[in-house]
Amino acid sequence: MRYRSALIVAVLFALAGCSTSYDPNAPMADPAEVRADDVQDWMDKVCGVIADAGTSAKQKPPSPGTDFAAAKTGIVTYLTKTSESLAAADKRLEELADGPAPGSKRLVKDLRAGAGQFKAAIDSSVATAQAADPADPTAFVATFKKLADDLQSAQTAADLDVKIRAEFADAQHKAPNCQKLTQAAPK
Numbered sequence: 001m002r003y004r005s006a007l008i009v010a011v012l013f014a015l016a017g018c019s020t021s022y023d024p025n026a027p028m029a030d031p032a033e034v035r036a037d038d039v040q041d042w043m044d045k046v047c048g049v050i051a052d053a054g055t056s057a058k059q060k061p062p063s064p065g066t067d068f069a070a071a072k073t074g075i076v077t078y079l080t081k082t083s084e085s086l087a088a089a090d091k092r093l094e095e096l097a098d099g100p101a102p103g104s105k106r107l108v109k110d111l112r113a114g115a116g117q118f119k120a121a122i123d124s125s126v127a128t129a130q131a132a133d134p135a136d137p138t139a140f141v142a143t144f145k146k147l148a149d150d151l152q153s154a155q156t157a158a159d160l161d162v163k164i165r166a167e168f169a170d171a172q173h174k175a176p177n178c179q180k181l182t183q184a185a186p187k
Contacts, residue, residue: 036170038100043168044175046096046108051177053089053115054184068134075144079126086119103167121154 059081061074090112097108125147132143172178 034101040171040174042099043171044177047177047181049089049092053085068140072134076129079122083122086115101167118154
């Protein structure tokens with residue numbers, strides 16, 4: 001489950017240059033005013049926020065073997081830190097909403113919505129994990145297996161109809177933090 005949760009967060013955040021929709025009514029900037037370097041620098045910051053948020057997912061809880069009480073503590077701590085990391089990323093993304101390209105606000109809004117949806121699932125999982133009884137091994141294992149499935153479903157729901165946004169594709173391919181995310185994404 002630890003690997004699956006980390007994978008879910010990594011996949012969600014690897015989609016930094018993605019969005020779920022296009023807003024034809026969004027104000028258009030004069031292309032002469034939008035510099036490619038500015039968009040690339042901004043996209044690098046966006047991907048950096050996402051990479052930082054994914055760091056907590058890589059900090060897997062220790063494998064406690066058959067010590068279910070230790071497993072519960074480790075998983076609750078891991079999920080709580082991941083939730084806190086997503087909350088911090090949301091705040092930092094909000095600060096980046098006024099990017100240099102016409103679709104910057106929409107991209108940030110979409111990223112925040114996907115991360116928020118995933119954070120809500122993690123928060124729910126924390127409550128479920130806290131309520132799990134390590135004294136009943138069968139129920140305990142079933143609870144944590146269901147948590148892993150629920151987190152996978154939440155990640156899938158957050159990624160519905162995702163596509164690369166053309167106005168950020170070039171910047172995403174050139175920005176160092178975006179390249180790192182792409183390389184780290186599961187194949």
